[in-house]
Amino acid sequence: MELEQKTVETTSGAEKTARTLEFRGISKAFPGVQALDNVSFSAEGGKVLALLGENGAGKSTLLKILSGDIPRDEGEILLDGEPLALTSPNKAINLGISVIYQERQLIPSLSVMENIFLGALPVRSGFVSYGQLKAKTQELIDEFGLPIDPTVPVAALSIAHQQMVEIIKAYRRNSPVICFDEPTAPLTDKEIDILFNLIQQLKEQGKIILYVSHRMKEIFQITDEIVVLKDGKFVTKLNTSETNEQDLIKAMVGRDIGDTYANLSRNDKYGDVLLEVNNLTTYAVHDVSFKLRKGEVIGLAGLVGAGRTEVVRAIFGADAVISGEIKLEGQPVKFASPRDAIDAGIALCPEDRKEQGLVLWAPITHNVSLPVLKKLRKLLFLDSKAEDDLTMNAINQYSIKTPTLDKKVLELSGGNQQKVILGRWTSKLMTTKVLILDEPTKGIDVGTKAEIYQMVCDFAKQGIGVIFISSELTEVINVADTIIVMHNGRITGSVKREEATEENVLALAMLE
Missing domain, CATH: 3.40.50.300 (P-loop containing nucleotide triphosphate hydrolases)
Known part of the structure; x- marks a missing residue:
């Protein structure tokens, strides 16, 4: 027809x-x-x-x-x-048909121009014409008004610029369906x-x-x-x-899920100072200081590139600390690696869960049990039944939608993948004191977002100190108890939730 x-x-x-x-x-x-x-x-x-x-x-x-x-x-x-x-x-x-996926379809080792024209490289006398390739790519980049060098490897670009390269690649094809x-x-x-x-x-x-x-x-x-x-x-x-x-x-x-934030059952009892960061300086942030109490949710706000992720990576032992001090329960700590931080009770749900937070081709069981494999060992072997029990607890606790324990994490939706990470860090074999959530609702639907907001409040009720990062300003000012604002690697101010508005937080985020 x-x-x-x-x-x-x-x-x-x-x-x-x-x-x-x-x-x-x-x-x-x-x-x-x-x-x-x-x-x-x-x-x-x-x-x-x-x-x-x-x-x-x-x-x-x-x-x-x-x-x-x-x-x-x-x-x-x-x-x-x-x-x-x-x-x-x-x-x-x-x-x-051109589809630009959440997961970037780029070859990191190739240059920007090679990725954009992959499958349609300009050829002269049987060889790729790199001069023509560079010129064509530069025209497209100029059309978008982006500060990207067409000759650099895609791996050297920020995540944001990699996404823009993906978009330029699709735009270049002139497809009728995008x-x-x-x-x-x-x-x-x-x-x-x-x-x-x-x-x-x-x-x-x-x-x-x-x-x-x-x-x-x-x-x-x-x-x-x-x-x-x-x-x-x-x-x-x-x-x-x-x-x-x-x-x-x-x-x-x-x-009807109603007013998501107004319906949250929050923690209103804070304990002693759990995490103290004094004058923290790394390659990306400078002189950062704040305190996190037991049962408190601190939000890190700021524009992209403000240094929020870099602060928590340093706390987690993923980035080197140049100077400054980190204290956990009053004791100075120095983490040479994330393993040290995990052993001390600090957990991180990273910004890019697929690249940094999950083993996508592995089943749910292996992803949940990753940090506690030693505790699941029976003599020289892994106790598979104990691992299955641990995973089933996570599935039930967070309502992870899956037909089997052995389903590959790659095949789960974004919201269920995030729940797998939460299940990992809050299992009965973990002693998580500080839970860092970096963009936990990115790519997640409104219903699951509401679940995660309540989970954050529930973690706080258990006495866990939570650091919450989100690029959605509305989330930060409604979920966190205290909002710490950053700009260009430095803290520019802090606001209590009761006093926070998008206007005053954004003003601090743009403060030079």
Whole structure:
């Protein structure tokens, strides 16, 4: 059946036929999980369509099918009425599909220009023309207004700039269908503005744009239509201008979660000083001092590059301390490695959980038991039953959605991956005194975010001192008891939650 063709008006006023991408009856099952169940909807050129849903709703699975990364079990995908044979990622690219994933699809050892033009390198006399390659890449980088050297290896770039290289790579292909999966998670405000301007240009060119994000502000800022998925099923399709945040959340989670922050059951009893940092200086931060009490949640706020992550990496023994002092329960400590910090009772859920926090190809059991393997040893062997019991406790405690203990962490949703890390650090064989959460809700849906906020409060009730870092300012000022603000590697001030506003915290974050 031919799709009804519609027209869009270009910026010049001329009309042209809008392209259409249609999903018909898409189903996909994995062992023990029905990831997608008869999903059908369409997306039009010249519009941005948001895919919304909790972690595990099927959004990433749908994009992987569209990109040819995994096969569908049932259904078909049509572009302008023609069925697409999406048998591989390369075939999908050749058919005009570009997907920018949360997990960067770059080769770290190759240069920026080689990554951007991979598969389409300019050739002269049988050899790659590096002069032409550099010039073409520089043109694209200039168009984005970014300070990136096209000749440097991608591995040398910040996470934010690696994400921008991923976006430039997709933009270079001039694909009619472009999909963004949590594209702004690592970006600065300036880079987000660049991205949104690009998306506006793509709209004007009539591109079909799918946009996945858990940031509601972005959804209402950049999208025209919204498709909500839940438990692998299509729920509804809405015009962005005709809905609101509460209705979207209700459609996503199947219930009204109310005022997330007002409903938190917080700890109001602090103990003695647990962690004391005095004049801490590393290669990235300078003269940082603060105190964390038992049962207290301290939030580290600041713009990207302020030095928040670098502070907690130094506390965790991951970065060298040049000068200054760290005290734990009143005793000076010096950690030569993260292992020393773990043994002392300090745990870190890192900013990039997939690169630094998890062994993606290993099962849940191995990820949960990593820091306590010695305690699980029976003579010369690992006590598998004890390891399984430890993992099952974590699954039950944090409601981790998985059909088996042995499921690879790679196959879990982002929210469930984060819960695996929390299960690791709070198991009965761990004695965690200080829990550091660096961007714990990045890429996580609103329902699971609410769960994690309450978990933070529950940790505090247990007497654990929590350091909470988030790029979402609203989170920091509503979850933390005390907000410490940083700029350019230094502390510029602190604010109690009762007195904190986005305005006064942002003012401190920009204070020179």
